[in-house]
Amino acid sequence: MSRIDESFGSMVFSDSVMQQRLPKAAYQAVQDAIFFGNRLSPEAAEVVAHAMKIWAIEKQATHFTHWFQPMTGITAEKHESFLSPGKDGRPLLEFSGKELIHGEPDASSFPSGGLRATFEARGYTAWDPTSYAFVKDNVLCIPTAFCSYGGEALDSKTPLLRSMEALNRQTLRILRLFGDESTRCVRATAGAEQEYFLIDEKIFERRKDLIYAGRTLFGTHPPKGQELNDHYFGAIKPRVAAFMAELDEELWKLGVFARTEHNETAPAQHELAPVFTTVNLAADQNQLTMELMKRIATKHGMVCLLHEKPFEGVNGSGKHNNWSLATDRGENLLEPGETPAGNARFLLLLCAVVEAVDEYQALLRCAVASAGNDHRLGGHEAPPAVVSIYLGQELTEVLDAIESGSEYVGSERQQFKVGVHALPRFPKDTTDRNRTSPFAFTGNKFEFRMVGSSASIAEANVVLNTAVADVLGSYADMLEGAEDFDAALHDLLQQRIRAHKRILFNGNGYDPAWVEEAGRRGLLNLRTTPECAEHMMDGKNVALMERNRVYSRTELLSRRRIMLDTYSKVLRIEGRTMAGMARKEILPNISAFTGELSRAAREKRSFLPEVDVSYEEDTTARLSALLGEAYRQLTALESDLATDTESMEAQERAEWHRDHMLRHMNDLRAAVDAMESLCAHWPYPSIGATLFSVK
Ligand code: ADP
Numbered sequence: 246m247s248r249i250d251e252s253f254g255s256m257v258f259s260d261s262v263m264q265q266r267l268p269k270a271a272y273q274a275v276q277d278a279i280f281f282g283n284r285l286s287p288e289a290a291e292v293v294a295h296a297m298k299i300w301a302i303e304k305q306a307t308h309f310t311h312w313f314q315p316m317t318g319i320t321a322e323k324h325e326s327f328l329s330p331g332k333d334g335r336p337l338l339e340f341s342g343k344e345l346i347h348g349e350p351d352a353s354s355f356p357s358g359g360l361r362a363t364f365e366a367r368g369y370t371a372w373d374p375t376s377y378a379f380v381k382d383n384v385l386c387i388p389t390a391f392c393s394y395g396g397e398a399l400d401s402k403t404p405l406l407r408s409m410e411a412l413n414r415q416t417l418r419i420l421r422l423f424g425d426e427s428t429r430c431v432r433a434t435a436g437a438e439q440e441y442f443l444i445d446e447k448i449f450e451r452r453k454d455l456i457y458a459g460r461t462l463f464g465t466h467p468p469k470g471q472e473l474n475d476h477y478f479g480a481i482k483p484r485v486a487a488f489m490a491e492l493d494e495e496l497w498k499l500g501v502f503a504r505t506e507h508n509e510t511a512p513a514q515h516e517l518a519p520v521f522t523t524v525n526l527a528a529d530q531n532q533l534t535m536e537l538m539k540r541i542a543t544k545h546g547m548v549c550l551l552h553e554k555p556f557e558g559v560n561g562s563g564k565h566n567n568w569s570l571a572t573d574r575g576e577n578l579l580e581p582g583e584t585p586a587g588n589a590r591f592l593l594l595l596c597a598v599v600e601a602v603d604e605y606q607a608l609l610r611c612a613v614a615s616a617g618n619d620h621r622l623g624g625h626e627a628p629p630a631v632v633s634i635y636l637g638q639e640l641t642e643v644l645d646a647i648e649s650g651s652e653y654v655g656s657e658r659q660q661f662k663v664g665v666h667a668l669p670r671f672p673k674d675t676t677d678r679n680r681t682s683p684f685a686f687t688g689n690k691f692e693f694r695m696v697g698s699s700a701s702i703a704e705a706n707v708v709l710n711t712a713v714a715d716v717l718g719s720y721a722d723m724l725e726g727a728e729d730f731d732a733a734l735h736d737l738l739q740q741r742i743r744a745h746k747r748i749l750f751n752g753n754g755y756d757p758a759w760v761e762e763a764g765r766r767g768l769l770n771l772r773t774t775p776e777c778a779e780h781m782m783d784g785k786n787v788a789l790m791e792r793n794r795v796y797s798r799t800e801l802l803s804r805r806r807i808m809l810d811t812y813s814k815v816l817r818i819e820g821r822t823m824a825g826m827a828r829k830e831i832l833p834n835i836s837a838f839t840g841e842l843s844r845a846a847r848e849k850r851s852f853l854p855e856v857d858v859s860y861e862e863d864t865t866a867r868l869s870a871l872l873g874e875a876y877r878q879l880t881a882l883e884s885d886l887a888t889d890t891e892s893m894e895a896q897e898r899a900e901w902h903r904d905h906m907l908r909h910m911n912d913l914r915a916a917v918d919a920m921e922s923l924c925a926h927w928p929y930p931s932i933g934a935t936l937f938s939v940k
């Protein structure tokens with residue numbers, strides 16, 4: 246056996262481990278919990294907990310924790326020792342079924358978006374048997390959902406599981422319509438390609454903006470950026486290669502199959518793609534990936550930046566969320582079928598995704614909204630803030646033909662009828678050329694590219710799962726009673742394509758003309774987080790979530806509140822960091838430098854009255870003017886920081902931060918960056934030095 250085979254998943258209490266270690270009945274009980282959401286009996290839980298404990302102790306675990314994802318976007322864990330005092334005073338290793346299934350961490354410090362005003366401060370965690378337990382740093386981690394006592398979701402896993410249930414329910418109805426009686430369960434699958442930057446730790450430590458904000462708040466563009474494209478897929482530097490090797494190994498142990506790692510377009514930018522899995526596992530695994538990336542980078546003297554836009558002028562980082570539907574038999578439902586019947590099902594599912602994305606574009610955009618991602622979306626080489634779908638030429642032509650009922654003038658020149666004709670064969674790679682689309686069909690899955698690199702993928706998938714489930718439900722309602730199924734299906738698709746084709750766009754998403762065109766089509770262009778928040782509670786969005794039992798109105802409100810509060814807080818932190826850097830480092834530095842220049846000019850003149858001191862004089866004059874401007878912007882920013890915004894309503898406060906704080910930050914930066922290019926020395930490393938810091 247190779248080293249990978251041996252270590253892969255060695256730290257995971259996986260299906261095969263359970264098969265080996267659990268008595269048949271207990272194993273079956275866990276299976277029923279995984280596939281049908283059945284509750285585990287207290288007896289079965291006891292058996293599973295015991296087996297899990299023995300296994301974990303063999304893996305050197307001394308503690309256990311309920312591992313959960315509060316609405317901070319990252320994970321939380323509170324370690325408890327297995328040890329408890331035995332009767333004779335000797336330690337006893339204990340872990341009961343109750344402890345496996347249920348935990349009660351103190352919830353009061355996690356954001357609840359107002360839920361806590363109405364409900365008990367304490368929350369509880371409940372085991373998610375669909376995500377495997379694992380051992381990390383001598384701790385048995387049990388993936389759990391986190392709820393309030395009233396049952397309100399306080400995390401990102403609970404709604405994700407609920408949305409998977411809705412999707413399963415509705416997709417099964419559709420499969421039954423096509424005569425499939427054997428599929429028992431349908432799940433969304435996801436593979437989250439993760440982009441990140443690696444920079445040298447010593448450089449990082451000298452930039453307060455990177456330390457506090459995770460992104461550079463000042464800095465001119467480096468002389469060399471990504472224009473030569475010489476980084477993309479280029480040779481990997483030895484230090485980075487060593488980091489990647491260790492990261493792979495650690496991820497493999499945790500059952501995360503990290504597969505490809507390559508350099509991305511920007512200098513110092515890299516990407517990791519895992520093999521896809523069920524969406525809630527993928528969300529858990531992506532959290533582990535981010536955590537390990539940060540930790541392992543430090544071991545190699547580097548810092549991993551997961552911010553969406555750490556450097557202006559070069560590519561930002563995203564998370565490409567590849568999404569599809571799989572049956573319990575492993576069939577990918579978005580694989581274009583080879584037979585006319587297979588194609589009818591495929592086209593129906595495709596159409597459902599198109600409708601879902603068009604109808605709920607605001608919610609999708611909300612799911613990826615954050616202060617960090619606002620800088621990326623619509624920025625250099627990032628998907629625009631307008632949601633649209635790329636299907637590729639062949640599929641678009643098929644949909645056009647269905648819509649108009651006319652000739653399909655593709656390669657085969659025939660009239661296209663759903664359920665009667667076979668789809669043209671389109672080679673997989675021709676569907677994947679457009680990298681500028683925020684939502685692209687890539688052969689047998691969709692790729693949603695708007696998710697930010699630091700965000701959990703949960704929110705985006707909650708919206709996607711729920712919206713698609715809802716549309717499929719409405720299709721099933723219509724088709725279940727149809728007398729002529731094929732005709733009803735054809736009419737349905739024709740009507741839906743007509744209603745939602747505005748979301749389809751195969752052109753260049755970076756082109757400013759597209760933004761105008763999108764406006765004419767009535768598509769939303771929500772550029773900032775506060776704009777997104779305004780749409781989140783639109784009647785149809787609330788209705789969607791309530792109808793599918795994914796979020797209650799209260800839960801949705803709490804999420805909106807957290808989104809807005811976080812936005813304002815992030816801007817405040819950035820504002821404070823900039824003000825501090827400007828006042829303590831940058832402005833004094835410029836003042837000293839202009840003093841130096843004037844002194845130099847004076848000294849030269851005292852020797853030689855006619856000497857040319859235009860460099861000194863011009864530079865001093867330009868710097869002094871900019872210094873005055875920077876100082877004006879700094880005082881404006883400081884006055885923003887002194888403004889008490891606590892009494893404002895969350896939406897108003899976020900807008901205030903965007904319209905005041907962010908504007909003054911941008912103006913201050915413009916003045917400072919202009920000075921940086923004139924000044925001989927600078928108090929911290931330049932962006933160029935930062936980007937090219939790893940040798
Ligand atoms: P690319 O052309 O971008 O390299 P790949 O097909 O190799 O495309 O996969 C890119 C990502 O998509 C990987 O993380 C992969 O695991 C994921 N992926 C592939 N198939 C599916 C699927 N059916 N469902 C979800 N994700 C998938």
Ligand code: MG
Nearest residue numbers: 438565567692
């Ligand atoms: Mg990709």
